[in-house]
Amino acid sequence: MAKLFIPGPTDVNPDVLNAQAQPMAGHRSQDFQDLYARIQPRLQQVLQTESRVYVTASSGSGMWEGAMRSLIRERLLLCVCGAFGQRWADMAEGNGLAFDQLDVEWGEPNLPEQVVAALAEKKYDTLAVVHNETSTGVENPVEKIVKAARETQPNLIVMIDAVSSAAGVRIPVDDWGLDVLVTSSQKCFALPPGLALAAVSDRALERAAQVSHRGWYFDLLLLEEYHQRNFTPATPAITLLYALDYQLDRILSEGAEARQARHEHMANLVQAWAKEHFELFAAEGYRSRTVTAIRNTRQIDIPALNRHLAQYDMTLANGYGPLKNKTFRIGHMGEIQPADVEELLAHIDEFLAS
Ligand SMILES: Cc1ncc(COP(=O)(O)O)c(C=O)c1O
DSSP states (O other): OOOEESSSSOOOOHHHHHHTOSOOOOTTSHHHHHHHHHHHHHHHHHTTOSSEEEEEESOHHHHHHHHHHHHOSSOEEEEESSHHHHHHHHHHHHTTOOEEEEEOOBTBOOOHHHHHHHHTTSOOSEEEEESEETTTTEEOOHHHHHHHHHHHOTTOEEEEEOTTTBTTBOOOTTTTTOSEEEEETTSTTOOOSOEEEEEEOHHHHHHHTTOSOOOSTTOHHHHHHHHTTTOOSSOOOHHHHHHHHHHHHHHHHHOHHHHHHHHHHHHHHHHHHHHHHSEESSOTTOBOSSEEEEEOTTOOOHHHHHHHHHTTTOEEEEOOGGGBTTEEEEEOOTTOOHHHHHHHHHHHHHHHHO
């Protein structure tokens, strides 16, 4: 029974939690190399890529920082449509990287024509887009953005934040020509927090080779050097890799299409309910399939709603940052099933009627 209707961390299946409770292996051992090698092809399958997938002991933000440091040689165009895009702007600033941010009003998506127009203004070599902006419940049209951007700038390196969508929503990394896709373990993968996962293209590594001062912990070239031998540069989060090893089989046995259809179905259930009682925050046509942000048009007391839901061991998320109490969010990702969503919505109905 799902309890966490927040957009991560998500509920973890008890068998996956138990899979962590195995004896420790040395991280320079054959056992570890076997584990790493076993994980890799299934990760590639889930992320729909033939490129390598690095796994670091960090949350997704760490890997994102490393990717930015490794890839930007000249200037980054950063699409911002909410709090996580803004975090990446703060991170670029903190790392002294040359960048411009392309802002839209929160609730709106970043659109291909705006990106193309911005790219024409300066010499950019890297483009970054948040696929699923968890703070606003917007899913950006990444495929169209990348296609339009590459028509004018074929050599652009493209990095995508798919932290709250990968493994729940279809993102064919290779078909869409994404150079870097970063995600985290605690969202649609339904693992405990603590791992960042990144699919990285050959082109991205070629770029990294031209960038100096890439840092160390998340330097893509160092990760690649160790990846070639089924190792990681620093001590990996071994117990989380045991859980990943186990969870990948569960994800693949559900099947990519079934998993995506389940997420889409849950999004439809929540959106239909929200339209009946409130309003949706994200613009039509760009609504997330893993998290729904609902405009609090009835000025309900969201902490009180969560106290009501706590009787059933359930919890949802308040709005993010400046959207707190103005919106609330229902996460529908990972292990959550449509029946769980229906039960949650029925309990919210009780609260609204009381
Ligand atoms: C879209 C998005 N990007 C980035 C992050 C940050 O990921 P992490 O907490 O794994 O560093 C989150 C976390 O909620 C997110 O939803």
